[in-house]
Amino acid sequence: MTSVTDVAPAPGRSRRQLTLGAILHGSGGHIAGWRHPSSPPGGQLDLDHHIQLARTLERGTFDALFVADVVAIWGHQYDSLRRTARADHFEPLTLLAALSTVTERIGLVATATTTYNEPFHIARRFASLDHLSAGRAGWNVVTSVVPLEAGNFGRDTHLDHSARYLRAEEFVEVVRKLWDSFDDGSVVRDTASGHYYDPAGLRTPHHAGPHFTVRGPLNISRPPQGHPVIFQAGSSETGLAFAARHGEVVFTAQTTLAGAQAFYADIKARAAAYGRDSDHLLVWPLLAPFVASTRERARARLAELQELVHDDVARRLVQDNIGDLDLSGYPLDGPLPPVGATNRSRSRQELMLDLARRENLTIRQLALRFTTAGAVVGTPEDVADHIEEWFTTRAADGFNVSFPYLPGAAEDFVDHVVPELRRRGLFRHAYETTTLRGHLGLPRPGPAHVRGPTPGMPRTSVPWASGTPRPWAARTSGAARTSGTARVSAAVGASAAVRAAGAPSRGRWARGGGTGQGRRREAGDPWHLTWHPTLPVTPAPPAQPASPSTAAGDGCISTPSSSRRGSSWPPGGTRAPSRTRA
Structure with a gap:
């Protein structure tokens, strides 16, 4: 096993440190979690229950807790919702504002859509949460994938995939500008002079x-x-480009070590190609731990939950997550019918279709596999083995932990897995900082006028070899401007040619510290930079030829193996686990 000391340290830390987030589902991440004997059936709307969960996670020194959201009831047929807890949950920012008053260190991350919000509202709400929590807020940026959301905002249909991301690009740009409305220190509150703020800092x-x-x-x-802190989960080609430009923590649903390593290398290379420090983008795969004192008991806990998945729920799970498909006339124990393109989450559709075709799964088997995405089943040592292997082999910087039922699964993880991670030197014994950025090792952005253009926003200029004509030379000589899209396309093509000729491949930015110094260009920087963040941009080419967004691997559930950790154990599938403790 690779030792944590073998891993190169990230900037600003003595060594690379594992990070952990937790998805705060009221009754658990498993679709049948609300039916588990240890889960309160009304936990979705029980504030005391959420307070207990937040305090448990903070006791385990988790970096952040995360509340997912859609602005509609999930699903197309309301009759299927009578068997799930999906129709009943708090609005995330309201809940996190309440939790900020009973926690001290754990980060508070809320999902908010760029498709059905306005930038001013989002900038104000997250700035308010950051002040309420003394610097612990995070925004999970989504573009919305549930078609029913459109009907709640005066639209007949959902915006198409590319249109949602173009809107999101500009949305994030505007929010950042609004957060920078006041310079640091410009609100002086000087009672003696009567000056509340310095107008020069507005x-x-x-x-x-x-x-x-x-x-x-x-x-x-x-x-x-x-x-x-900006969180993101894009996995389509457009989504990956967006995540590489803006994401500081990127969620992913990779299910195999090889697929996760390919995704990790790809997204880091994309971030670097956009002029970002790749160490300032953290990758968090999904982890759904089923933990018990023995492997047999852990498997029994998984089987118990799987038995609670009703047939109606299984059918709806596949139908809602694979795309625009009606499965009402198909038997659960039969194969999937032909599936067309979707306007929802394309990366999720690709993952599910690839898994179903490769293993010849029935609709029921696919549903049960989906309910346990990211699952690792075993003892605390087994789960720690999985975490350590993925972390030390550069498949993950941390994990987004989804506890299948609550509060029991969270308590088991904090009481048994976290101590094992600490014993191995992978995870902190106590919080060392007070802000979410501090926990994650991310620098604090300085004001925009100090730090210059935001690394990660689209470039419309490239490093030029001597004598190479610029595609928009007419613009610089005073002639009519070319269109923004044409300038971007020409720049990307010219950049590739220049790189092939041996010119510098990307801009260099001096790294700002964690105290707000911001970023500045180094002397002699070969880049002539012009930033047009609202323009559509061809994504920067990834360094890896692999396509990790579709690398579903050999299953969704990992249990320990005598040869190596991480092989699959699919409930409802055709393979049985062959496990013995090494």
């Missing part, structure tokens, strides 16, 4: 773009973290 965005016109400024001072 930055009114005056943004005008294809989707949004926002004057600003924001009516709350700069967040304690500068910007709340």
Whole structure:
């Protein structure tokens, strides 16, 4: 087994440190978790229950807890919802504001869509949460994948995939401008002089773009973290490009070590190609732990939950997650019918279809596999083995932990897995910082006018070899401008040619510290940088030829193996586990 000391340290730390987040489902991440004997049936709307969970996770020194969200009831047929807890849950920011008053260190991450919100609202709400929590807020940026959301906002149909991401690009840009409305220290609150803020530190965005016109400024001072931490989960080609430009923590659903390593290398290379420090993008695969004192008991806990999945729920799980498909006339123990393209989560559809075809799964088997995505079944040592292997082999910087039932599964993890991770030197014994950025080892962004253009936003200029004509030379000589899209396409093509000729492959930015110094260009920087963050951009080419977004691997459930950890054990499938403790 690789020792943690063999892993190169990240900037700002003495060594690379494992990070952990937890998905705060009221009754558990498994679709039948609410039926588990240890889960309170009304936990979805029980504040005391959520407070207990948050305190348990903080006792385990988790970096963050995360609340997912959609702005509609999930599913197309309401009769199937009578068998799940999906129709009943808190609005995330309201819940996290309450939890900020009973926690001290754990990060608080909420999902908010860019498709059915306005930038000013989102900037204000997350800045408020960051102030309420003294610097612990995070925003999980989503573009919405549930078609029913459209009907709640005056639309007949959902925006198509590419349109949602174009809107999201500009949305994030505007939110960042609004967070920078006040310089650090410009709100002086000097009672003696009567000066509340220094007008010289006010930055009114005056943004005008294809989707949004926002004057600003924001009516709350700069967040304690500068910007709340940006989380993202895009896995389609467009989503990967968006995550590489903006994400600071990226969720992924990779199910095999090889697939996770390919995804890790790919997203880090994309971030570097956009001028970002790849160490400032953390990768968190999904982890659903079934932990017990023995492997047999852990497997029994999994089987118990699987037995609670009703037939109606199994059918709806596949139908809602694989795309625009009606399975009502198909037997659960038969194969999937032909599936067309979807306007929902394309990466999820590809993963599920690949798994079903490769292993010849029935609809029921596919549903049961989906309920246990990311599952690792075994003893605390087994789960720690899985975490250590993925972390030390650069498949993950941390994990987004989804506890199948609550509160029991969270308590088991904190009481038994976390101590084992600490014993191995992988995880902290106590919080060392007070902010979410501090926990994650991420720098605090300085004000925009100090740090310059945000690394990660699309470039429309490239490093030029001597004598190479610029594609928009007419613009620089005063002639009519070419269109933004044409400039971007020409720049990307020219950049590839210059790299092939041996010119510098990307811009260099001096790394800002964690105290707000921001980033500045180094002297002699060969890049001539112009940033147009609202323009559609061809994604930067990944360094890895693999396609990790579809590398579903050999299953969704890992149990320990005598030869190596991480092989699959599919409930409802055709293979039985062959496990003995090495």
